[in-house]
Amino acid sequence: xxxxxxxxxxxxxxxxxxxxxxxxxxxxxxxxxxxxxxxxxxxxxxxxxxxxxxxxxxxxxxxxxxxxxxxxxxxxxxxxxxxxxxxxxxxxxxxxxxxxxxxxxxxxxxxxxxxxxxxxxxxxxxxxxxx
Numbered sequence: 001x002x003x004x005x006x007x008x009x010x011x012x013x014x015x016x017x018x019x020x021x022x023x024x025x026x027x028x029x030x031x032x033x034x035x036x037x038x039x040x041x042x043x044x045x046x047x048x049x050x051x052x053x054x055x056x057x058x059x060x061x062x063x064x065x066x067x068x069x070x071x072x073x074x075x076x077x078x079x080x081x082x083x084x085x086x087x088x089x090x091x092x093x094x095x096x097x098x099x100x101x102x103x104x105x106x107x108x109x110x111x112x113x114x115x116x117x118x119x120x121x122x123x124x125x126x127x128x129x130x131x
Contacts, residue, residue: 033062037079044082051096054089 040059043049049057059066060083070076 037062037066040082040086041078044078044085049082049085049089051089051093054086054093057086059083060086 036057037059040049040057043053043057059079063079063083067076067079070079
């Protein structure tokens with residue numbers, strides 16, 4: 001059976017609304033990415049990308065798709081420079097955290113007598129020291 005004129009009109013209106021909502025969502029996402037991209041470039045130029053904010057900047061996640069469409073080499077090089085600084089900040093943060101963990105592994109117990117009552121470290125006293 002065919003839809004009545006008023007039913008088909010509302011069906012098309014609902015479909016058009018869904019398409020418009022989807023298009024608006026994509027446009028908002030594109031604007032959000034553009035703003036984030038501009039912010040990353042600005043922070044890079046100002047030298048404000050550090051290991052503390054590198055994980056909050058997502059330029060390197062979208063860099064491949066962004067650079068493919070750029071014909072301006074200056075803009076592409078700025079994007080690559082910002083991406084390298086973000087990556088370096090992330091590496092520095094992971095390096096720092098790894099050393100914190102490693103430092104915690106090498107600590108002696110606060111009370112060595114309680115951990116190893118007979119003083120024999122080889123018998124499983126549990127005291128480690130990294131030098």
